[in-house]
Amino acid sequence: xxxxxxxxxxxxxxxxxxxxxxxxxxxxxxxxxxxxxxxxxxxxxxxxxxxxxxxxxxxxxxxxxxxxxxxxxxxxxxxxxxxxxxxxxxxxxxxxxxxxxxxxxxxxxxxxxxxxxxxxxxxxxxxxxxxxxxxxxxxxxxxxxxxxxxxxxxxxxxxxxxxxxxxxxxxxxx
Amino acid sequence: xxxxxxxxxxxxxxxxxxxxxxxxxxxxxxxxxxxxxxxxxxxxxxxxxxxxxxxxxxxxxxxxxxxxxxxxxxxxxxxxxxxxxxxxxxxxxxxxxxxxxxxxxxxxxxxxxxxxxxxxxxxxxxxxxxxxxxxxxxxxxxxxxxxxxxxxxxxxxxxxxxxxxxxxxxxxxxxxxxxxxxxxxxxxxxxxxxxxxxxxxxxxxxxxxxxxxxxxxxxxxxxxxxxxxxxxxxxxxxxxxxxxxxxxxxxxxxxxxxxxxxxxxxxxxxxxxxxxxxxxxxxxxxxxxxxxxxxxxxxxxxxxxxxxxxxxxxxxxxxxxxxxxxxxxxxxxxxxxxxxxxxxxxxxxxxxxxxxxxxxxxxxxxxxxxxxxxxxxxxxxxxxxxxxxxxxxxxxxxxxxxxxxxxxxxxxxxx
Numbered sequence: 311x312x313x314x315x316x317x318x319x320x321x322x323x324x325x326x327x328x329x330x331x332x333x334x335x336x337x338x339x340x341x342x343x344x345x346x347x348x349x350x351x352x353x354x355x356x357x358x359x360x361x362x363x364x365x366x367x368x369x370x371x372x373x374x375x376x377x378x379x380x381x382x383x384x385x386x387x388x389x390x391x392x393x394x395x396x397x398x399x400x401x402x403x404x405x406x407x408x409x410x411x412x413x414x415x416x417x418x419x420x421x422x423x424x425x426x427x428x429x430x431x432x433x434x435x436x437x438x439x440x441x442x443x444x445x446x447x448x449x450x451x452x453x454x455x456x457x458x459x460x461x462x463x464x465x466x467x468x469x470x471x472x473x474x475x476x477x478x479x480x481x482x483x484x
Numbered sequence: 485x486x487x488x489x490x491x492x493x494x495x496x497x498x499x500x501x502x503x504x505x506x507x508x509x510x511x512x513x514x515x516x517x518x519x520x521x522x523x524x525x526x527x528x529x530x531x532x533x534x535x536x537x538x539x540x541x542x543x544x545x546x547x548x549x550x551x552x553x554x555x556x557x558x559x560x561x562x563x564x565x566x567x568x569x570x571x572x573x574x575x576x577x578x579x580x581x582x583x584x585x586x587x588x589x590x591x592x593x594x595x596x597x598x599x600x601x602x603x604x605x606x607x608x609x610x611x612x613x614x615x616x617x618x619x620x621x622x623x624x625x626x627x628x629x630x631x632x633x634x635x636x637x638x639x640x641x642x643x644x645x646x647x648x649x650x651x652x653x654x655x656x657x658x659x660x661x662x663x664x665x666x667x668x669x670x671x672x673x674x675x676x677x678x679x680x681x682x683x684x685x686x687x688x689x690x691x692x693x694x695x696x697x698x699x700x701x702x703x704x705x706x707x708x709x710x711x712x713x714x715x716x717x718x719x720x721x722x723x724x725x726x727x728x729x730x731x732x733x734x735x736x737x738x739x740x741x742x743x744x745x746x747x748x749x750x751x752x753x754x755x756x757x758x759x760x761x762x763x764x765x766x767x768x769x770x771x772x773x774x775x776x777x778x779x780x781x782x783x784x785x786x787x788x789x790x791x792x793x794x795x796x797x798x799x800x801x802x803x804x805x806x807x808x809x810x811x812x813x814x815x816x817x818x819x820x821x822x823x824x825x826x827x828x829x830x831x832x833x834x835x836x837x838x839x840x841x842x843x844x845x846x847x848x849x850x851x852x853x854x855x856x857x858x859x860x861x862x863x864x865x866x867x868x869x870x871x872x873x874x875x876x877x878x879x880x881x882x883x884x885x886x887x888x889x890x891x892x893x894x895x896x897x898x899x
Contacts, residue, residue, distance in 0.1 A: 361832065363669060364577070370826075371819050374669045374807055377832045378823070386703060386827075390834055395698040398837035441676055441844055474577065476674035476803045479840050480831040 319417035322425040327414070330429060330454060333461045334409055337452075338433070341483035342405040346388045349483060354455055354464040356421055357381040361468045361484060376473070376480060398481030405482055407435030407446075418453050418465075426453040426464050433468075437482065444478060447471050496893045498886065499861035503850045506678040512799035518895050519782055520545030521634040524644040526784035526793055527551060527561060527620075529666035530628040531810075532578070539595060540578040543795040543803070544632055549620065550574050551630065552595040555582065559625065561632045562597045563618030573617065584617075593617050627656045628664055629784065647722035647874060651776035655786055658775055660758035661813035666791060668822050670805040671830030677843035679783070679802040680892075682794050685839060686779040686787070687727040687884035689719055690862060695842055699834045706746075710734050715879035719863070722874055725781025725891025727884025732773045744774025744788065745817070746824075755816045775809070779884065781891050790825045800847050804840070806830055860885045 333352075340349040353359075360370060361377040370378045379387060390396045411432040417425040428451060435446045453465035468484050470477070495502040505511055519525075525544055532540045533553040541564070542549045548564040550573075564572045566586040573584040573593060583600065585592045590603045597617040605611050620632035624641040629652060631641050642649060656664050675682065685691065689711040693700070700708040710717050716733040731744070741749045741756060749756045749771070760767040775788040785792040786809075793805040808825035810818045829836040850858075863881025870876045877883030 363671060368669070372668060372822060374671050374822065374830070375826050376671065376830055378826050383827060386699075387834065389702040390698045393698040393701060396834075396838065397695065397698075397841040440848070476672035477831045478674045478676075479837045479844075481837055481841070484832075 319419065319425060321414045322417040322427055324456070325414070325427045325454065329461065330414075330427065331412055333454065333463075334412065334429065334431060334452065337463060337466075338407050338409055342407055342435075344391070344399075344402050344482070346391055350384065350388050352463045353381060353384060354457065354462045355381055356464060357384055358465045358467075359384055360466070361470065361473070361480070363473045365474065366469055367467075376470075376477065377468075377484075396481065398479050401440075403482045404438040405435060407433050409433050409450075415451070420453075420455055420464060422455075424455070426455045428453050435484075441478065446480075446484065448473070490897050492893045492896045496889050497857075499864060500857040500859050501889055503856050503858060506680060506847065506850050507799060509799045512678075512796070514896060515796070516545050518898060519892070520796065521547075522638070523635075523782065523895060524622075524624075524631045524633045524639075524641050525782065526780065527630050527632045528793070529664075529791075530559065530625055530630055531665035531667050533559070535580065537580040537582050537595060538578075539574070539581060541574060541576070544620065544634075545796060547620075548572065549632070550584070554594070554596045558596065559623050559630060560596050561620035561623050561630075562593075562595075563620070565618060566591055566593075567599060567613075567615035567617065568602070627652050628666075644724060645780065646724045646726065647872070648724070648726035648728075648778055648780045651722070651726075651728055651778035651786065652780075654773075654776045655809065657763070657770055658759075659811035659813055660755070660762045661811075662762075663812035665810040665812060666807050667810055668808045668825075670793070670807045671833075673804040673806065673829075673831050673836065673840060674797075675802050675804055675840050675843055676800060677802065677840075677847040678800055679794050679796040680888075681843045681846050682802065682804065682839075683779060683782060683785075684885045684888055685843070686785040686792070687719060687729050687777065688882065689715075689717065689729050689878075690880040690882070691839075691842070695838050696835055698838070711879050713880065717879040719877045719879065719881050719883040720870070720874050721876075721883050721887030722778070723887070725888050726779060727887050728776060728778040729879065729884075731777060735772055735774055739772055741768065741771035743772070745820075747820075752816045755814050758813055779888075781888065789821045790829055792829075804836070806833075806836065860889065 359379040362375050394400055409431045413430045415428045415430050418428050420426045431450050437444045448470040451467045455462045455464045527542050527544055528551050536553055536555045539550050539552040542551050550562045550564055552560045564574050566573050568591050571586050571588040573586045583592050583594050592601045594600050597619050599615050621636045622633040692711040693708050710731050717731045720728050720730050735744050763770055777787050779785050783794040789809050791807055796802045806829040808822045860882045863877035863883050867875050867877050
């Protein structure tokens with residue numbers, strides 16, 4: 311599950327840097343703006359959305375995580391948000407995040423027999439809620455897949471810099 | 485000859501409690517002295533320090549405590565403060581070490597707290613000093629759950645647990661090996677609310693349909709029905725401030741093994757077989773009735789498959805630590821328990837993030853000057869006493885809260 315295991319495979323050919331960056335920025339904007347339908351459409355069927363605790367995270371099947379969503383649970387999370395009664399996000403947070411240090415890290419074999427692109431990026435986001443203003447920051451690892459000429463998100467792992475400390479409620483899509 | 489009316493007599497009534505109990509920093513300071521640094525408080529679990537030399541940093545009230553297991557297997561709760569200048573001697577969250585060496589001047593303590601050395605002894609004219617790490621004077625565990633009390637004497641842990649001990653027992657019985665482990669790590673959820681709002685909410689059966697309606701609705705969860713107006717579940721005041729939502733009457737109605745876990749026996753055949761081998765004739769009942777939903781005063785909450793440790797930070801802030809129950813000998817269940825628990829609890833949990841939003845709005849609401857009181861009368865009109873002498877209310881009644889406040893008042897009125 312570690313990024314290191316996947317960097318054994320070199321960066322696959324055919325991923326345009328500009329297109330990848332545009333995809334990551336779009337994903338960030340959709341999450342910031344709570345555009346749940348468009349955000350959900352970015353994911354592949356074998357999606358994994360993971361926010362570990364205590365550093366890079368141990369075996370997520372045996373250890374607690376802040377979020378460890380497969381495609382099905384992503385759908386449930388979004389359905390709950392869409393009810394408008396997910397109080398942790400109703401009213402929604404006001405959000406903006408920056409992505410930086412975008413690096414093509416390598417490749418990751420996918421179930422189609424092809425290779426996903428693994429990309430790393432740093433992020434810094436600001437969340438405004440009645441509780442106050444909060445900075446969220448960390449490192450995100452993405453796996454992107456080509457699907458019918460478009461990019462899709464197969465994997466997103468968000469390692470918060472302070473995931474070894476008490477975190478406030480994280481109701482939005484990080 | 486006028487009777488002395490204590491401050492807490494004025495603030496805590498049978499059917500209402502005063503808002504200042506949640507907002508007054510002086511009351512919070514008194515709680516630290518009279519509850520957190522006196523009563524038995526849940527700290528952690530023996531499985532977190534399974535081997536000699538293992539340690540784990542914990543909180544007990546505002547105290548930074550190192551839970552250790554020494555070479556003889558004995559548990560200790562050490563205060564993270566060098567006896568020399570007060571520096572912290574341990575900076576790691578957990579690990580294995582026979583000794584802790586203060587980085588400031590190199591004083592070294594064994595993992596039972598004894599000072600075993602300090603550099604340049606000639607400056608003290610002796611090789612031994614009568615100093616040690618601070619210790620929580622009483623440490624005890626029940627079925628692996630470790631508690632500490634800063635009072636050198638007082639009720640034993642078993643006396644404190646009273647009726648809640650049987651509920652911990654009920655959890656442990658779900659393991660085919662009779663053992664629970666808390667080894668999945670703890671989520672840490674910072675909460676801008678007074679700790680008592682959490683303790684009261686844990687067995688409040690009135691809120692789930694409203695606060696959690698969003699997730700019950702989209703998943704078709706049957707949990708909501710357990711806390712409906714016509715549920716046969718009961719809320720029980722277990723004494724000493726402990727309380728439970730006893731859901732067994734609802735599960736008995738269906739009489740389906742593993743329904744309590746949201747599954748069927750055909751999906752966890754190995755577990756069910758191991759439980760039948762272990763418990764014989766009792767197995768059916770255990771598999772139907774499931775785990776406890778119990779709040780152990782002041783800070784341990786066991787909700788079927790997850791365990792919470794609540795620790796205060798300030799009058800308007802606390803931390804909820806949460807982890808999945810792991811049952812020894814139940815590999816089939818353990819990963820599901822982690823998965824369900826991760827989905828439900830912690831900062832992004834589909835249940836607990838909404839509870840926490842309520843706690844925080846509740847704290848903000850309490851800044852309003854009127855009405856001054858919070859109402860806790862729900863169910864007073866229909867309470868009964870059960871065969872064990874415990875007061876029992878309906879599934880959605882505030883019986884547990886009233887029990888909490890009775891214990892709170894008695895501790896706070898003590899000198």
